[in-house]
Amino acid sequence: MQTAPLPAELLDAILETASRYSTAELAAAAARLSEAYRKGLPPRLNSAVDRAAYLVTRLPATYAALRRAAAELPFQPGSWLDLGAGAGAAAWVAPCPVTLVDQNPGWPDFRPATRVHADLTKLPDLEPHDVVSIAYALNELTPTPRRWLIDEAWRLARRALVLVEPGTPEGFRHVVEARKQLIEAGAEIHAPCPHSAPCPLEGTDWCHFAVRVERTRLHRQLKGGTLGYEDEKFSYVVALRGGARPAEGRVLRHPEVQRNLIRLTVCAPERIEVQTVTRRDPRWRAARKVSWGDRWPVLPPPETSVPDED
Ligand SMILES: C[S@@+](CC[C@H](N)C(=O)[O-])C[C@H]1O[C@@H](n2cnc3c(N)ncnc32)[C@H](O)[C@@H]1O
CATH class of the missing domain: 3.40.50.150 (Vaccinia Virus protein VP39)
Incomplete structure (x- = not known):
């Protein structure tokens, strides 16, 4: 931080x-x-x-x-x-x-x-x-x-x-x-x-x-x-009063960083979701920089749409 x-x-x-x-x-x-x-x-x-x-x-x-x-x-x-x-x-x-x-x-x-x-x-x-x-x-x-x-x-x-x-x-x-x-x-x-x-x-x-x-x-x-x-x-x-541009998602915890995977808990428009970003994900570089409290895009790419829980 x-x-x-x-x-x-x-x-x-x-x-x-x-x-x-x-x-x-x-x-x-x-x-x-x-x-x-x-x-x-x-x-x-x-x-x-x-x-x-x-x-x-x-x-x-x-x-x-x-x-x-x-x-x-x-x-x-x-x-x-x-x-x-x-x-x-x-x-x-x-x-x-x-x-x-x-x-x-x-x-x-x-x-x-x-x-x-x-x-x-x-x-x-x-x-x-x-x-x-x-x-x-x-x-x-x-x-x-x-x-x-x-x-x-x-x-x-x-x-x-x-x-x-x-x-x-x-x-x-x-x-x-x-x-x-x-x-x-x-x-x-x-x-x-x-x-x-x-x-x-x-x-x-x-x-x-x-x-x-x-x-x-x-x-x-x-x-x-x-x-x-x-x-x-x-x-x-x-x-x-007008003109709000809310984030697509908001990072709610310290990102959980592993060698090949970053897990983000994100407040999204519909729910709180855990997103898993792997090294192959185009968002990897962004995920390495994102911190608790930052704005974050919500839509996960197709191959990581189901959070890996292990
Ligand atoms: C914990 S301090 C926070 C001060 C400042 N906002 C800050 O973030 O450092 C709370 C302030 O609210 C003021 N306060 C509390 N109740 C108040 C009231 N009824 N009317 C006016 N000021 C009040 C206190 O005098 C105090 O200066």
Whole structure:
């Protein structure tokens, strides 16, 4: 898996903010954060040191996941609204002016953006924007406000709505429920799904992807890990007002690579299917390059149409 680079300026800003605290203070705050996540509770980010720990241990990953989801947008947006923006990961992802909405006034602005301090459960009057995004914030709301926020976000999305949640069963449930709500509201699903029909994984499995993120030395110190990277698991959906070009198929797992054979689990328009690509297959070279989460053609060539199960 390729490592998603963090913009150097963002990394510098994170480390500069963190340098105001001792490693012990940051480690204690990171432990409080982890404990909240383990219990499925929203992290309390009311103190400056808690927010600094979030910047070090979570922002690189949430930035990378949003960037990955937004890379599916089939157009160049001219305006972007991010709801539940936190430290403003969206400002580093958007190629255009950004409005960041969050109730917490303590987040630093590392990049120029318009800040609106507001409650997501009763938003003030906001202008429609080409893209609206909500990343890692739906899970902090209870069901009724969450449904209301999705309707509002869709109303404010001139062209696209991007939702990103943790790649856990619960995060996926929020995404798949929002997906249904958006389809009922007339949205076209552009990614990751190859269709706007009911999700075949709902109730049986959870659809999620991963992006590899570099860990700084400070991050490793705070989390007690030794690896120089982590794999951030996320679920997402990109819904469009029109012009969706969904993938023919989407790779749902790490490809299983053997010497003469690659097995791909693919979400296809009709079902989840396991495709076997052999060396003789004209798709062999493409299959060697494809990764979990990528788009993939669905139609298997005649000689490999029946998956080989051994
Ligand atoms: C886990 S952080 C995610 C931040 C950012 N989107 C990211 O991906 O890094 C969740 C953010 O949602 C905000 N939030 C949660 N509930 C909110 C509400 N009711 N109104 C406004 N902001 C809210 C929190 O203040 C926090 O900044």
